[in-house]
Amino acid sequence: MKNRLMSTRGAAVSLAILLAVLVLSTAACGSDEVAGAPTTTAVGATDEPQELLVAAAASLKSAFTELGEAFDAANNVATTFTFDASGSLQVQIEAGAPVDVFASAAWKQVNNLLEKDLVDEASTAVFASNEMVLGVPADSSLAITSFEDLVEDEVKKITTADPQTAPQGKASMEVLTALGITDAVQPKLIYSKNASQTLTYVQEGEVDVGIMYATDAVAGGDKVKVVAVSEPGWHSEIAYVMATVNACKKKTLAQTFTDFVLGPEGQEILSKYGFVPPPAG
Amino acid sequence: MDVLSPLRLSLQVAVCATIATVIVGVPIAYVLARKRFKGRSILNLVVTLPMVLPPTVIGYILLLVIGRNGLLGKAYSGLTGGELGIMFTWYAAVIASFVVSLPLMILTSRASMEAVDQELINASYTLGRSEWQTFVHVVIPLSIRGIIAGATLAFARAMGEFGATMMVAGNIAGKTTTMPLMIYNESIYGSWGSALWMVLVFVGLAGVIIYVSSRLSQKGISW
Amino acid sequence: MVTGDSRLDVHLQKRVDGFCLDVQWSMGNELAVLFGYSGSGKSMTMRMIAGLVRPDSGRIVRDGEVLYDSDCSISVPPQERQFGFVGQDLALFPHMTVAKNIAYGLKGLSREESHERVAEFIRLLHLKGLGVRLPREISGGQRQRVALARALASRPKALLLDEPFSALDAPLKAELWDAIRDVREHVRIPILVVTHDPTDARTEADRIIVYGAGQVLRCGAPDEVLCDPDSPEVATLMAQEYTPPNEDPDCAEGLHALMASLDSQSVYLRGAPPLGPQSGADWQPRLSRRGPGAWIGYLKRSYSIWSKL
Numbered sequence: 001m002k003n004r005l006m007s008t009r010g011a012a013v014s015l016a017i018l019l020a021v022l023v024l025s026t027a028a029c030g031s032d033e034v035a036g037a038p039t040t041t042a043v044g045a046t047d048e049p050q051e052l053l054v055a056a057a058a059s060l061k062s063a064f065t066e067l068g069e070a071f072d073a074a075n076n077v078a079t080t081f082t083f084d085a086s087g088s089l090q091v092q093i094e095a096g097a098p099v100d101v102f103a104s105a106a107w108k109q110v111n112n113l114l115e116k117d118l119v120d121e122a123s124t125a126v127f128a129s130n131e132m133v134l135g136v137p138a139d140s141s142l143a144i145t146s147f148e149d150l151v152e153d154e155v156k157k158i159t160t161a162d163p164q165t166a167p168q169g170k171a172s173m174e175v176l177t178a179l180g181i182t183d184a185v186q187p188k189l190i191y192s193k194n195a196s197q198t199l200t201y202v203q204e205g206e207v208d209v210g211i212m213y214a215t216d217a218v219a220g221g222d223k224v225k226v227v228a229v230s231e232p233g234w235h236s237e238i239a240y241v242m243a244t245v246n247a248c249k250k251k252t253l254a255q256t257f258t259d260f261v262l263g264p265e266g267q268e269i270l271s272k273y274g275f276v277p278p279p280a281g
Numbered sequence: 282m283d284v285l286s287p288l289r290l291s292l293q294v295a296v297c298a299t300i301a302t303v304i305v306g307v308p309i310a311y312v313l314a315r316k317r318f319k320g321r322s323i324l325n326l327v328v329t330l331p332m333v334l335p336p337t338v339i340g341y342i343l344l345l346v347i348g349r350n351g352l353l354g355k356a357y358s359g360l361t362g363g364e365l366g367i368m369f370t371w372y373a374a375v376i377a378s379f380v381v382s383l384p385l386m387i388l389t390s391r392a393s394m395e396a397v398d399q400e401l402i403n404a405s406y407t408l409g410r411s412e413w414q415t416f417v418h419v420v421i422p423l424s425i426r427g428i429i430a431g432a433t434l435a436f437a438r439a440m441g442e443f444g445a446t447m448m449v450a451g452n453i454a455g456k457t458t459t460m461p462l463m464i465y466n467e468s469i470y471g472s473w474g475s476a477l478w479m480v481l482v483f484v485g486l487a488g489v490i491i492y493v494s495s496r497l498s499q500k501g502i503s504w
Numbered sequence: 505m506v507t508g509d510s511r512l513d514v515h516l517q518k519r520v521d522g523f524c525l526d527v528q529w530s531m532g533n534e535l536a537v538l539f540g541y542s543g544s545g546k547s548m549t550m551r552m553i554a555g556l557v558r559p560d561s562g563r564i565v566r567d568g569e570v571l572y573d574s575d576c577s578i579s580v581p582p583q584e585r586q587f588g589f590v591g592q593d594l595a596l597f598p599h600m601t602v603a604k605n606i607a608y609g610l611k612g613l614s615r616e617e618s619h620e621r622v623a624e625f626i627r628l629l630h631l632k633g634l635g636v637r638l639p640r641e642i643s644g645g646q647r648q649r650v651a652l653a654r655a656l657a658s659r660p661k662a663l664l665l666d667e668p669f670s671a672l673d674a675p676l677k678a679e680l681w682d683a684i685r686d687v688r689e690h691v692r693i694p695i696l697v698v699t700h701d702p703t704d705a706r707t708e709a710d711r712i713i714v715y716g717a718g719q720v721l722r723c724g725a726p727d728e729v730l731c732d733p734d735s736p737e738v739a740t741l742m743a744q745e746y747t748p749p750n751e752d753p754d755c756a757e758g759l760h761a762l763m764a765s766l767d768s769q770s771v772y773l774r775g776a777p778p779l780g781p782q783s784g785a786d787w788q789p790r791l792s793r794r795g796p797g798a799w800i801g802y803l804k805r806s807y808s809i810w811s812k813l
Contacts, residue, residue, distance in 0.1 A: 002393020019296055019490075053369075053453070058469055083466065084449035091341065097368045097451065104493070196469050286751035339531040403556050408609030409658060418608075422599045 019077040042204045049078040051120040052253055053098060055089045056081055056149065057105035059195065059215060060240065061274040064103065072258050079254065093118055093245060100248040101257055103127070103240065106167055110241045127261045128275040131214040132230040137205040137223065144209060144227045147175065159201045160211040162191040165217050168198065171235045172211040178234040199224070213238075218229070218274035232279070239278065283480060286455050288464040288486070294371060294376045294446075294459055295439035298378035302435040302485075305379075306386035307428060311416060313387070314394035315402075332384045340448025343377055344368075347449060356370055374450035378442045382435035393427020394420060408438035415442055440487050509533070509803045510694050511568075512662060516562035517553050525549070525718040531694060535684075537705045540697045540715030540737055544699045547592070549715075550666045553696075555582030588655030588663040591671060592646060594647055596639040602626075602650050603635035609658035625653040629683055629692055645676040651681055656687060656759040663687070669699055671704060677701075702741045705731065714738060 035101040049072070056064045061083045062191035068079040075204040082089075083097070090109040093099055094116065102119060104110050113119045134150075136142060140153055150158060169191065177180040190197045190207060195216055202210040219227045242261060260266050267277060289487055313316075321479045332445070347353045347367040355494035357367050367373050378465055397420050405415040421428070443461040450457040505595050510533035518525045525545040527744045538546050551557040552572075553564060567699075597605050601618040606622045610729060612620065627648040628630060639650065648668060655663060665684070670679045681704065692708055699705060711731045714721040716737045722729045733739035 019292065019343055020469065023283065055451075061469060064361060080456070082453045082455050082457075083469075084447060084452055088337075088448060092368070092451065094348075095344040095351070096354065098366055099369075136316065200473075329791075398593075398595065400591055400593055401593040401597060403582075404589070404591065404597075404654075406556065407554050407587060407589040407610070409611060409653065410608070411583060411585050443695075495770060 002054050003065055006219050008148055016192070030244050035166055044223050045112055049076050050250065050253055052077055052079045052100050052109065052250065052257060053091065054079060054101045054103060055097070055099040056083055056103040057240070059213070060082045060103055061104055062219065063215075063270050063275065066272075067189050067261060067266055068250070068266060069201050070077065071257060074258065076259075077257075079257070084273050094181070096247070098247075099245050100250055101242060101244055103242045103261075107239055107241055110243050113243070113245075118245065119243040120251075121243075123242075123258060125242050125262060126239045126278040127242050127258075128240040128270050129232075129278050130173055130240070130274070132211060133214045133217050133226045133236060134228040135199075135202050135210045135212050135217045135220065135224045136208065136227055137202055138224065138225050139205070140208065142208055146179065146228045147230060149177055150176075150188075150209070151181050151230075157186060157190055157207040158185060158188045158209050158211065159190045159192050159198050159207040166194045167238075168195040168213060168216075171238060173236040175211065213274070214276070215274035239276070247256045283454070284463075284482060286433045287345055287458050287460045288334030288482070290371060290456075290458065291440055291460040291483070292486075294374045294378055295436055297375045299432055299436040300374070300438075301379045302386040303432050306383055306431065308416075309389045309418060310390035310431075311394055314391045319410075328387050329384050331381050336442070336444025337448060338378065338383065339380060340445035341446060342451045343373075343380065345370075347373060347376060354358055369449075369451040369453060369457060371450065371457055374414060374442075377445040377449050377473040378439035381442055381445060382438040385434040386431040390424060390428045393424035393430075393446050394437070396427075397423045399502060410492070428489075429498035431496060433491055433498065435493070436494070437487065437491055440483075510662070511565075511567060512553075512696075513563070513565045514549070514553060516549060516564070518552065518557075518560045518562075519811070520548075523718060527715070527718070527720045529713050529720050529723040531696065532693050533692060534710035535688060535695045535697065536711040536713060537709035538696060538713050538715060539700065539702065539705045539741060540721075541700065543735075544715040545718045547666050547716055550589075550664050550696070552588050554664055555585045556589075562595055576738075577600065578620050578655060586658075586661045588658075588660035590651045590655050590663075590668055591643045591664050592667045592801060594651040594735065596651055596654070597797065598639055600633065600641065601638055605639065605650055606657050607654045608654060608676065611658070615707060621657055625657050628686060629653045632809070644671060645679050648672070648676070648680050652683060652687065659691070665695065665697045667698050667700070669701065669704070684708075702743060705741060714740070720724055721727060 020079070054068070055062065056152055061081075064081055064083075068081060071077060072079055084092075086104040086106060086109045089099075089102060089104070090112055093102060093113060102110070104114070110119065110124060114121055114124070134144060134147060136144065144150070144152075144155065151156065160172040163169035163173045173182070190201070192201055196214060198212050199211045199216045199220050201207045202212070203220055209227075214226070217224050242258050244251060244258065248254055261270075271277070303500070309324070309328060312436050313321065328413075334342075345351050347357075349355070349358065349366050349368070354366055354368070358365060367376070401419055402415055406412075410418065439459055442459075443465065446457075446459060447462060449464075451461050452458055458466070460479065462485070464476050464479050467473075467479065510611060511530060513530045515528040515737040517527075523543075523545070525548060527545065538549065539607050543698060545611070548557060552559045552562075558579065558583075559574065561571065562572065563570070563574070570576070570578050571585050591717055597608065600608070603622050606625055606654065607618050622635070631646060631649055631653065634646060634650075639647055642650070642786060649692060651668075652665075668680060672680060684695065684697070685708075697704075697708075707782075709726060711724065712726055713723045714729060714735075714737050716735055721735050721737055729738070730742050733742055753791050
């Protein structure tokens with residue numbers, strides 16, 4: 001019996017060693033795989049790439065990851081991103097997170113930070129906007145061509161995010177109100193938790209149609225078909241806003257990044273993912 | 282796609298957090314199990330609280346504590362010359378995991394410590410051993426199974442920790458994106474395929490560790 | 505035999521859940537037996553002497569050293585009282601070998617010295633070859649002796665044994681008394697033994713302290729104590745019938761029934777003649793364990809009290 005206990009102890013020791021080895025060995029690999037670290041630096045470059053931490057709304061993830069890679073390659077910078085809900089990012093910045101640039105999915109969070117004098121007003125810039133679209137599952141046979149078609153009987157289940165908690169939901173309801181079809185459509189509405197879930201419901205065919213952002217439809221890839229696009233006037237302005245954090249020590253670099261996003265290359269990448277340019281003026 | 286880095290981070294964070302829960306949790310479990318003192322119920326409440334609160338709320342509270350203006354945050358930047366903060370580093374992830382797994386560790390260890398016969402402890406006292414020595418030589422060996430089970434639970438919880446971690450450590454690839462965060466990232470806009478692969482790898486690894494742990498807790502360790 | 509100048513003075517009061525303990529007695533360097541029915545406060549006294557339970561008030565002095573004094577707020581912790589204590593359930597550490605158990609209380613000794621000390625007590629208590637075994641691998645009698653060895657290994661100034669015989673059958677009990685006698689030869693320290701076996705009390709003790717419902721009824725050498733039974737406890741000790749001083753027939757009947765229901769097994773102890781039905785090694789006063797006669801007596805008594813209300 002003693003032998004059995006001893007070998008279990010041996011198992012504990014070997015487990016501990018295994019864990020230590022695993023952690024240490026991947027530590028060596030891990031440090032080379034930091035996202036955004038330039039794999040090719042300009043020939044002859046001897047200085048360490050500068051680091052920049054950008055906090056961006058979750059919906060900007062794909063676009064900004066590609067933007068970051070392009071920016072890094074052109075400027076010998078190692079940009080890292082943290083993606084989360086704009087509200088959470090705002091709270092983190094208020095608590096002193098070491099963020100350099102904040103890219104929010106709405107004005108609200110930037111305004112909150114402006115009030116607390118945590119971001120630089122002069123640096124704020126609207127860099128993109130979005131459209132509301134109707135997305136259907138790719139294999140859908142419904143004959144929908146406009147938002148008004150939502151009242152048709154063949155459309156049985158419609159989803160959008162909960163207007164109480166998600167900005168996407170609020171925008172959807174504004175479109176319905178502008179068109180005067182809210183009451184007709186309400187009984188067919190199934191609220192999802194957020195934009196992501198809206199997309200999932202459509203992708204998986206759980207609903208007939210979803211009211212979503214144009215960018216979500218692009219992210220949905222082959223599984224989602226866009227059948228109608230809203231007019232900008234039907235909903236309040238959707239603005240993606242960037243600002244440099246006041247505590248940032250690399251203001252020039254931050255500005256360079258903002259300029260890049262606003263510039264032709266940045267805008268091209270953004271439109272690739274479904275964003276539309278900000279309204280002029 | 283980079284699976285190794287989040288995996289390593291998850292292990293690193295979970296192992297450190299679990300060690301911390303053992304060091305802090307075992308003495309607290311002993312005190313709650315065997316001593317009567319004023320404020321005992323308050324201590325009990327405080328250590329059980331993280332189990333009741335949603336992780337995002339815990340994340341927010343932690344933010345207040347380890348953020349730049351928080352108690353710990355200020356202390357840390359004071360120690361490191363004002364430049365560095367705890368936020369957005371893997372230390373913050375360890376703290377978040379520690380806070381959410383501590384109640385599990387304490388609850389489980391406490392149960393097995395309460396089961397230690399008081400007569401054994403009395404015998405130890407009459408033989409001249411202090412309370413600390415009794416704790417080390419009698420109480421811990423006799424409740425080791427509960428302690429291991431508690432550590433296993435704590436480890437599992439730390440591996441899966443998401444909400445609070447994201448709040449205080451951010452979601453920075455290579456630095457603080459642990460496995461659950463990575464899976465979340467993939468699933469945000471529907472790449473469920475890659476997300477599910479990661480889930481498999483993750484569950485496989487965690488499963489092996491937890492299996493070995495539970496075997497240990499069944500058999501105990503000869504002292 | 506009484507040797508040396510050691511002295512243990514005990515004066516304790518404690519109130520717990522309506523039970524009131526108020527005792528005062530002394531013993532010298534001898535083997536004293538604390539005798540009384542269950543629930544009379546014997547174990548509690550032992551624990552208070554050992555320092556495991558705090559009295560409400562009182563004084564405990566051993567060889568002039570004050571171990572407890574409520575007036576002066578002195579209370580030496582159990583770790584420092586240097587008593588060897590063996591409780592009713594032995595409390596051997598299940599996760600340690602016999603040798604480790606015995607060595608547990610040793611402090612400030614080198615490895616060799618520890619080994620030697622453990623070996624000394626293994627020899628003394630006939631535990632040869634059992635050093636590497638775990639407590640669950642040895643017999644009940646051997647466990648008793650390990651507990652004794654453990655309590656003695658650190659050379660305490662006195663030994664407290666709380667009902668060490670309760671779980672033993674006759675031959676094992678005899679073995680244990682042999683061991684205690686051996687210990688007494690080897691280590692001349694005061695030994696206080698709690699037992700409810702009147703035969704043991706009569707034959708082994710240098711001094712008997714009789715407890716009854718939280719009070720000391722008698723305290724002294726056997727010849728002083730074993731005369732004129734004026735209480736059931738002393739009567740039991742003397743293996744005699746006890747008639748209470750009042751003439752209440754119900755009361756006497758109850759008590760008679762009590763005595764009659766004592767275990768009728770005779771105890772044969774080392775040549776001593778069997779002592780008849782009233783002396784029982786397993787006298788059990790609790791109502792639930794008495795025979796039907798006791799129940800009838802109890803019911804009659806209760807009815808008579810009830811009818812007078």
